[in-house]
Amino acid sequence: MNNHPYFRAYLAGIAVPTPMMLGGLTAYVIARYVFNVPIPIERAIAFPLAVVPNAWGLWNVAYLALHDRWHLPIGAHGALLPLLLIPAGYCLAKLLGIDVITQNAAWLWIAFPMALTIYYLAWKYLVNFCNHVLGVA
Amino acid sequence: MKKPTENELREMLRQALPPVQPDDAVDLWPRMLRRLDERNTRIGWADRILLLLISAGLILFPAIIPQLLYQL
Numbered sequence: 001m002n003n004h005p006y007f008r009a010y011l012a013g014i015a016v017p018t019p020m021m022l023g024g025l026t027a028y029v030i031a032r033y034v035f036n037v038p039i040p041i042e043r044a045i046a047f048p049l050a051v052v053p054n055a056w057g058l059w060n061v062a063y064l065a066l067h068d069r070w071h072l073p074i075g076a077h078g079a080l081l082p083l084l085l086i087p088a089g090y091c092l093a094k095l096l097g098i099d100v101i102t103q104n105a106a107w108l109w110i111a112f113p114m115a116l117t118i119y120y121l122a123w124k125y126l127v128n129f130c131n132h133v134l135g136v137a
Numbered sequence: 138m139k140k141p142t143e144n145e146l147r148e149m150l151r152q153a154l155p156p157v158q159p160d161d162a163v164d165l166w167p168r169m170l171r172r173l174d175e176r177n178t179r180i181g182w183a184d185r186i187l188l189l190l191i192s193a194g195l196i197l198f199p200a201i202i203p204q205l206l207y208q209l
Contacts, residue, residue: 017209024206031203039203048207082208089208101207104200111201114194115208117187125178133172 005136006061012130013060014053016122024048043096047089055085060127064136074131078123082115 028045031037063077090108093101130136141149180188195202 020209024209027202027206044207048209052209086208093207098207100203104204107198107201107204110194110198111204111208114191114201115205117191118205118209121184121187121191124184125180129178133169135172 005064008134009060009064009131009136010057012134012136013057013127015130016126017053017056021049021053037100039100040096040098044093044098044101046096047092051088051092052085055081056127060131060136073124074128075120075124078127079116079120081123082112082119086112086115 025045028039028041032039032041059078059081063072063074066072086108090102090105195205
């Protein structure tokens with residue numbers, strides 16, 4: 001299991017958000033087509049579907065590459081990811097005109113610490129578990 | 138010293154090296170199951186409090202759920 005450690009780290013990283021996309025997509029579809037919430041789903045889904053899982057995979061590769069130098073716990077490493085994702089997601093939502101995200105920017109101040117906490121726990125337990133199963137760390 | 142013949146050389150090599158198993162002959166699934174079983178993760182009390190805070194936050198401020206779903 002010593003072959004291609006970065007590739008395995010990438011797979012362990014995307015293994016957590018990818019199944020969650022099913023839940024997220026289901027919630028979006030129900031909100032859009034059952035409760036008629038005006039979400040432009042085809043535009044809104046691009047970021048969580050394409051960017052987020054790849055960011056998790058690459059962030060786990062970065063964890064493996066930098067762990068020997070930085071000795072940062074995996075939970076803290078994961079909690080740093082929203083610092084990149086939230087501004088990027090907000091900018092993309094602004095560019096694509098996804099009002100349901102950008103209209104309530106004041107909520108970001110509550111969503112931001114919650115996202116950090118969720119990421120901390122997800123990386124500490126779920127990604128760490130996947131890393132162990134795939135022999136990454 | 139007498140030089141070994143090709144057959145003798147082949148036999149000596151066979152004895153010296155362990156037999157090589159092809160990759161597809163190794164069943165990785167039992168090893169995977171063992172790895173899944175051996176990890177018994179316990180959630181610490183501080184992390185339980187964080188989980189409770191997140192749950193409370195989602196109940197108190199349901200308007201941030203779409204934003205969280207979008208960002209996460």
